[in-house]
Amino acid sequence: MxxxxxxxxxxxxxxxxxxxxxxxxxxxxxxxxxxxxxxxxxxxxxxxxxxxxxxxxxxxxxxxxxxxxxxxxxxxxxxxxxxxxxxxxxxxxxxxxxxxxxxxxxxxxxxxxxxxxxxxxxxxxxxxxxxxxxxxxxxxxxxxxxxxxxxxxxxxxxxxxxxxxxxxxxxxxxxxxxxxxxxxxxxxxxxxxxxxxxxxxxxxxxxxxxxxxxxxDMLRPQCFAGHDLRMVNGEYRENLWFCDVCGKDGPSSKTSEFHCSSCNFDACPSHCEPGRQCKPISRCLEDHPMRYVNIPGTWICDEDKKPYIGRHLRCEQCDYDMCPTCLTLITLMENLALVGR
Ligand SMILES: [Zn+2]
Ligand SMILES: [Zn+2]
Ligand SMILES: [Zn+2]
Ligand SMILES: [Zn+2]
Missing domain, CATH: 3.40.50.410 (von Willebrand factor, type A domain)
Structure with missing residues (x-):
């Protein structure tokens, strides 16, 4: 590096x-x-x-x-x-x-x-x-x-x-x-x-x-807000972590290699490049990068207006939530638009 x-x-x-x-x-x-x-x-x-x-x-x-x-x-x-x-x-x-x-x-x-x-x-x-x-x-x-x-x-x-x-x-x-x-x-x-x-x-x-x-300092990968991602050890963490970019569970340890303490953000190594911000899977209507969150109870998808439970993509700033089905549809349409260009 x-x-x-x-x-x-x-x-x-x-x-x-x-x-x-x-x-x-x-x-x-x-x-x-x-x-x-x-x-x-x-x-x-x-x-x-x-x-x-x-x-x-x-x-x-x-x-x-x-x-x-x-x-x-x-x-x-x-x-x-x-x-x-x-x-x-x-x-x-x-x-x-x-x-x-x-x-x-x-x-x-x-x-x-x-x-x-x-x-x-x-x-x-x-x-x-x-x-x-x-x-x-x-x-x-x-x-x-x-x-x-x-x-x-x-x-x-x-x-x-x-x-x-x-x-x-x-x-x-x-x-x-x-x-x-x-x-x-x-x-x-x-x-x-x-x-x-x-x-x-x-x-x-x-x-x-x-x-x-x-x-x-080495060039570090960065969170969506541009903060450097650093290794954080199990002793400083209460919970196992999941990836804020793709929503997958981290490996079964509390140690996260790429963590932002200001945003409480973690990412799998596959999203991390030295000196670059992680690329979000999707963005809200205002173009903010969306993060995976785990909200207790039900939440409503802002695209199809249906209720869901569990981990999903969200823009905190806009209070905008998206279900996996709508994510798949939107990603598909974006890819089609790119091909059509
Ligand atoms: Zn990930
Ligand atoms: Zn951050
Ligand atoms: Zn937003
Ligand atoms: Zn939906």
């Missing part, structure tokens, strides 16, 4: 490969945990950037000094070494909440605005990965600091976030008006490259990547 850090490195390399024009644009690689480290100062040499990213494989340790590090990278790299005539682009990746900075989130936002985003030509993005990032605080900071906050559920989506960032940056810099629509999510790396080749604006950009100890 892959670590979060290695996944972040892979996505970063993809970004550099497609955004960077060798000998023209200048990139900088920085990391943060207990403190900020400038790994590679601004260089137009693409190979040096890749080497610097490769060297991050085994460095993750320590806490999350996010705010001080953002301020540091703006002061120590951009304001000291970047070309004032060029657009500046700062991309930050974090998987957690700041727990070490001397400055507050408010002070950090103010510095970001005063020293960086106040210039129309500058762009800053923070990508928050996973459920340990305080999304509402980051959104508030983004508003105050005039930067973009991009939350993604898991590390496998980081490359997609980078692609959207690169696309937004290249769109804004490209002088030729093309037929690509803003917000077009079907953008590809090939399009980003094409835009960069057409543009005559060179950029100075920096990647600031979280290398706190949690970045050593």
């Amino acid at each position: 892959e670590t979060k850090c290695n996944c972040a490195i892979r996505a970063s390399k993809e970004l550099v490969t497609n955004l960077h024009r060798d000998g023209l644009d200048r990139g900088c690689i920085a990391t943060f945990s207990d403190f900020l480290t400038i790994r590679q100062s601004f260089t137009s040499d693409e190979n040096l950037l890749h080497q610097s990213l490769n060297s991050l494989r085994n460095v993750a340790s320590g806490d999350t000094c996010l705010y001080d590090s953002i301020s540091g990278v703006i002061d120590r790299t951009f304001r000291r070494n970047a070309y004032p005539s060029r657009p500046w682009v700062l991309i930050v990746v974090t998987d957690g909440d700041d727990n070490l900075s001397s400055m507050s989130s408010r002070q950090c936002s103010r510095e970001i605005y005063d020293k960086f985003t106040k210039e129309d030509n500058n762009f800053m993005f923070v990508v928050g990965v996973g459920d340990r990032v305080n999304a509402s605080k980051m959104q508030e900071m983004a508003r105050a600091g005039y930067f973009d906050y991009i939350p993604v559920d898991d590390f496998l989506l980081l490359e997609l976030a980078f692609l959207n960032i690169a696309y937004k940056v290249t769109k804004s810099l490209s002088l030729s008006l093309n037929n690509l629509a803003i917000g077009d999510i079907s953008a590809t790396w090939a399009e980003v490259q094409q835009h960069r080749q057409l543009s005559n604006v060179a950029i100075d950009y920096a990647l600031l990547v979280d290398v706190s100890s949690s970045m050593n």
Whole structure:
């Protein structure tokens, strides 16, 4: 299995490969945990950037000094070494909440605005990965600091976030008006490259990547809400478990290999892929993933309005229950619709 850090490195390399024009644009690689480290100062040499990213494989340790590090990278790299005539682009990746900075989130936002985003030509993005990032605080900071906050559920989506960032940056810099629509999510790396080749604006950009100890975590499978699924032992469980995805009984032990304690969710190994959310068997009318539940007494199927007893699929949010017969019918019709396409 892959670590979060290695996944972040892979996505970063993809970004550099497609955004960077060798000998023209200048990139900088920085990391943060207990403190900020400038790994590679601004260089137009693409190979040096890749080497610097490769060297991050085994460095993750320590806490999350996010705010001080953002301020540091703006002061120590951009304001000291970047070309004032060029657009500046700062991309930050974090998987957690700041727990070490001397400055507050408010002070950090103010510095970001005063020293960086106040210039129309500058762009800053923070990508928050996973459920340990305080999304509402980051959104508030983004508003105050005039930067973009991009939350993604898991590390496998980081490359997609980078692609959207690169696309937004290249769109804004490209002088030729093309037929690509803003917000077009079907953008590809090939399009980003094409835009960069057409543009005559060179950029100075920096990647600031979280290398706190949690970045050593392996990519875990996730519940429907995007929480990591972890092993839970019999001694912590009262009952044998059943799978929330397919409704089958777990093996006859209290140990569940893939458990979410926030949602009290368990899944068989067959639904679990590293870094991915389990795929639900079916969804309610509002498109929420449905879970198997064991409600005592009778319940009414919301499709055929008949009463039933026992374990079945349910959407708690919509108070929507579905019997096995209706599930079979609906699944069959969905499959037919797919074939007919
Ligand atoms: Zn299952
Ligand atoms: Zn959960
Ligand atoms: Zn629902
Ligand atoms: Zn039914």
